[in-house]
Amino acid sequence: MIRFEDVTKIYPPSTVGLEKVSLHIEKGEFVFLVGPSGSGKSTFIRLLIKELEPDRGRISVGGRDLATLRNWKVPYLRRNIGCVFQDFKLLTNKTAFQNVMYALVVTGQATGASKKKAAEILSLVGLGHKSNSYPNELSGGEQQRVSIARAFVNHPPLLIADEPTGNLDPETSMGIMQLLYRINKTGTTVLMATHDREMVDRMRRRVVALDVGKVVRDQKRGGYGED
Amino acid sequence: MGKISFFLKEAFGSLRRNYFMTIAALVTVFLSIVVLGGVLVFVYTTNALLKEVEQKVEITVFLKTDPDPTTDQVDAMQTKIMGWPEVKSSVFVSKEEALNRLKEDFKDNPEILQDLTGNPLPASFEISLKDPQTVSSVAERFKGDPVVDEVSYGKEIADKLFSFTSQARNFLLGFIVLLGIVAILLISNTIRLSIFARKREVEIMKLVGATNWFIRWPFVIEGVFVGFVGAAAATVVILILNSFLVGKIRNGLPFMAVPLDAVPYVLVVLMLLGVGVVIGAAGSGIGLRRFLKV
Ligand SMILES: Nc1ncnc2c1ncn2[C@@H]1O[C@H](COP(=O)(O)OP(=O)(O)OP(=O)(O)O)[C@@H](O)[C@H]1O
Numbered sequence: 161m162i163r164f165e166d167v168t169k170i171y172p173p174s175t176v177g178l179e180k181v182s183l184h185i186e187k188g189e190f191v192f193l194v195g196p197s198g199s200g201k202s203t204f205i206r207l208l209i210k211e212l213e214p215d216r217g218r219i220s221v222g223g224r225d226l227a228t229l230r231n232w233k234v235p236y237l238r239r240n241i242g243c244v245f246q247d248f249k250l251l252t253n254k255t256a257f258q259n260v261m262y263a264l265v266v267t268g269q270a271t272g273a274s275k276k277k278a279a280e281i282l283s284l285v286g287l288g289h290k291s292n293s294y295p296n297e298l299s300g301g302e303q304q305r306v307s308i309a310r311a312f313v314n315h316p317p318l319l320i321a322d323e324p325t326g327n328l329d330p331e332t333s334m335g336i337m338q339l340l341y342r343i344n345k346t347g348t349t350v351l352m353a354t355h356d357r358e359m360v361d362r363m364r365r366r367v368v369a370l371d372v373g374k375v376v377r378d379q380k381r382g383g384y385g386e387d
Numbered sequence: 388m389g390k391i392s393f394f395l396k397e398a399f400g401s402l403r404r405n406y407f408m409t410i411a412a413l414v415t416v417f418l419s420i421v422v423l424g425g426v427l428v429f430v431y432t433t434n435a436l437l438k439e440v441e442q443k444v445e446i447t448v449f450l451k452t453d454p455d456p457t458t459d460q461v462d463a464m465q466t467k468i469m470g471w472p473e474v475k476s477s478v479f480v481s482k483e484e485a486l487n488r489l490k491e492d493f494k495d496n497p498e499i500l501q502d503l504t505g506n507p508l509p510a511s512f513e514i515s516l517k518d519p520q521t522v523s524s525v526a527e528r529f530k531g532d533p534v535v536d537e538v539s540y541g542k543e544i545a546d547k548l549f550s551f552t553s554q555a556r557n558f559l560l561g562f563i564v565l566l567g568i569v570a571i572l573l574i575s576n577t578i579r580l581s582i583f584a585r586k587r588e589v590e591i592m593k594l595v596g597a598t599n600w601f602i603r604w605p606f607v608i609e610g611v612f613v614g615f616v617g618a619a620a621a622t623v624v625i626l627i628l629n630s631f632l633v634g635k636i637r638n639g640l641p642f643m644a645v646p647l648d649a650v651p652y653v654l655v656v657l658m659l660l661g662v663g664v665v666i667g668a669a670g671s672g673i674g675l676r677r678f679l680k681v
């Protein structure tokens with residue numbers, strides 16, 4: 161599903177984002193991306209959706225080489241990757257419902273059925289009653305959940321989440337994790353960057369640890385820290 | 388269908404939300420089109436006025452007085468003149484008529500003419516032409532004619548007038564082109580500013596999988612709307628101002644016959660609206676381009 165071959169990303173002038181990262185993630189896997197702040201987790205994700213271009217190395221997603229992917233095809237790549245952004249990236253002048261709908265409308269679905277779908281997924285993340293609120297009327301955790309709803313409303317084959325539980329209380333976090341778990345069970349590949357030690361330890365899934373842009377650990381059934 | 392109504396909703400929603408930028412863009416379009424339209428109307432009007440003045444260029448052929456030409460000679464000459472294709476009309480002014488005119492001109496102070504004895508004035512032909520530019524070549528033909536004393540057509544005045552009018556036309560044409568360019572720059576810059584304020588919004592749209600055209604359409608609709616409304620308001624102002632000024636000129640300078648049909652109004656209105664719409668649409672399209680590279 162995802163292949164990174166020797167990928168290096170340097171932010172000008174010389175900040176290391178990623179350094180010589182090689183990583184394969186198979187279809188249907190559930191992977192935690194861990195590491196201290198500034199270790200390159202978000203950089204990894206931004207490369208994956210072609211928001212950034214690597215300086216060296218190759219990246220392919222779903223069998224497609226991103227370097228040779230035509231510009232006009234990038235939107236179609238992104239529609240197949242649901243992405244929960246660390247800073248949510250909600251459209252500030254649209255309600256929670258309209259934000260979720262936007263992901264459907266861009267793919268040409270603006271039907272009654274898709275409206276129902278959007279309403280359902282908002283209820284699923286526990287925001288049914290806030291669908292008409294604007295992002296600035298929502299708490300951080302609520303905005304995060306809108307972002308999750310938008311990422312998954314298309315049922316993309318790949319779901320990436322950058323700290324999706326960063327602003328949530330343990331109980332809501334658990335709810336979100338269970339949601340991601342269920343999503344993964346339906347065959348969706350899930351990649352989640354997180355600092356949530358407890359969560360990672362409890363799930364016992366594949367853990368990839370980054371430090372200063374390098375992969376320092378890749379464990380099949382790992383925990384947050386070294387065992 | 389669903390998409391079009393979505394785009395329209397997006398466009399008018401953001402026009403309302405970003406009302407300050409909407410107003411700024413509207414004012415820019417409005418001012419540019421007012422100036423553009425003003426110059427256009429001015430060009431058409433002065434063009435018509437210049438044509439009018441050009442038409443007044445006449446050739447006066449004075450005949451010898453000693454001896455005066457016979458009626459036969461006059462008739463023969465009139466026939467010859469009227470035979471030339473360049474000539475629109477030719478009027479014979481007899482000695483008596485010339486004197487009457489002179490008296491008429493000085494009727495307020497007849498003492499000037501007191502010492503006049505007999506009739507020293509020559510008879511003349513007053514010739515007007517179909518195309519005023521042919522004046523020199525027609526005047527040339529009277530050279531060496533035995534009954535002709537002098538040909539006058541205000542050579543310098545005519546030549547100066549022609550060179551002035553052709554220069555004025557070129558200058559105004561250049562001015563319009565320049566103005567058009569300035570207007571486009573100004574407007575696309577204003578629109579770019581408004582788009583810059585929404586850079587983040589565009590970025591997010593791209594990251595959740597919107598194609599460039601999906602993002603672009605609402606912006607283009609906004610641009611077309613702003614361009615059209617601004618141009619329409621400017622057109623109304625131009626038309627009102629024009630009719631007001633024409634009225635003023637008519638009253639103030641009655642001898643200047645301002646032709647009513649000088650400005651092809653329908654064409655000018657369509658032109659201004661068209662320019663507004665094209666500028667608005669192109670401005671948003673171009674202004675958006677660099678933000679779509681996400
Ligand atoms: N746009 C940028 N320009 C310059 N440097 C950047 C940029 N984005 C990130 N960096 C740097 O790249 C490195 C990796 O950043 P990245 O955002 O990938 O870390 P992260 O692992 O996601 O951290 P966190 O857990 O705090 O989100 C950091 O040193 C950061 O300062």
Ligand SMILES: [Mg+2]
Nearest residue numbers: 201202246322
């Ligand atoms: Mg990060």
